[in-house]
Amino acid sequence: MTLILASRPNVYSSSPLDRIATRREDPDWIAAKLADPETLFVPVWRTRNLVRTTDDGTPEAVYLSGATAHALRMEQDGPWAFLGILEARAVFAIDISATDDPVPLLPETLGTFVDLRSVGWGVPRPEASVLAHARGLMHWRQRSKFCSLCGNPCEVKSSGHMLLCTVCNTQHFPRTDPAVIMLVHRGDKALLGHSTRFPRATMYSTLAGFVEPGETLEEAVRREVLEESGIQVGDVHYHSSQPWPFPGNIMLGFYAEGLTEEITIDPEELKDARWFSRDQMRNCDQHGFALPRVDSIARRLIEDWLAHG
Known part of the structure; x- marks a missing residue:
């Protein structure tokens, strides 16, 4: 099987931040930065990010600083x-979900709170x-206020990166669930499926699934493909990964060699699955189907495969 390398970074990767984790445990430094008018704040409102169009x-992402950021923090807490x-x-990321309408809290024409997936990031930015990072972390904070072991309240530690149970002292950390996503190919054709969860009725995409405990990534690829489509998989090669905080995943992309052709779908996972030729995928509109969104690793797997044939 020809090894296909990633042609460019995925969307939501290439973070410009130095996470400088050692500073998370320095309360004096954190307090000084929270009060610094030069500090930048990334607001998140009910899993939506502040974005403007040039x-x-x-x-374009919108960061807040100075008086606007200070007023927002004091208003929301x-x-x-x-x-x-x-x-x-x-x-810093700051969650302002407590307000029913965030618009009055911000200067006019500053931007709009949108779902990141609706923005259409065509290329990595x-x-x-940074917006994805903030979204994922604030989603975890909003849904992890109580200890999953004993049910008692947790207090925030490590500048928002750890929660400590106030009773049993269990430490809780942000959760990222690994999921494999793979383009299965055989000869000049690739396997795409349509799920009932897809936002568009005509969209066909690569297969994907969560990694189970005690399972390697390659084993997860082979299991998921077999379960969803009945296709046996041989060689599996890594392509790239993508943070996908919708709500808290890391997508691990692979190419997988299809050893069989007959498809038997799992109706609970897929409504349909087909083998598509490169010509069909390059001219999907003419053939009555749509490819996955441009910001997804699924689209990148398809595009890089098409470029090698």
Whole structure:
């Protein structure tokens, strides 16, 4: 099987931040940075990020600083976390979900709170990684206020990166669930499936699934493909990974060699699965189907495979 390398970084990767984790345990330094007017804040409202569109139609992240950021923090007093350093300035995520309408809290024309996946990041942008980082961490903070072991309240530690149970002292850390995503190919065709969860009725994408305990990534690829499509898989080669904080995943991308052709779908996972030729995938509109979104690793797997044939 020809080894296909990633042609460029994935969207939501290439973070420009120095996470400088040692500073998380320095309360005096954190307090000084929270009060510093030069510090940048990344607001998150009900899993949505603040984004504006430039004159040329390009999406752009909005960071808050100075009086605007100070007023927002004082008004909301919601969960926050230290993200890192960007060009010598501290960066914090702040959750303002407690307000029903965030617009009055911000200057006019500053931007709009949107789902990152709706922005259409066509190419990797470092700022998209910062927004994804903030979204994922604030999602965890909002949903992890109580100890999963004994049910008692937790207190925030490590500048928002750890929760400590106030009764049993269990430590809780942000959760990232690994999922494999793979383009199965055989000759000049690749396997794509349509799931009932897809936002578009005509969309076909690569297969994917979560890694189970005690399982290697390659074993997870072979198991998921077999379970969902009935296709036997041989060689498995790594392509790249992508943070996917929707809500808390890391997508691990692979190419997988299909050893069989007959498809038997799992109706609970897929509505349909087919082998598509390169010509069909390059002209999907003409053939009545759509490829996955441009910011996804699924699309990158497809595009890099098409470029090698």
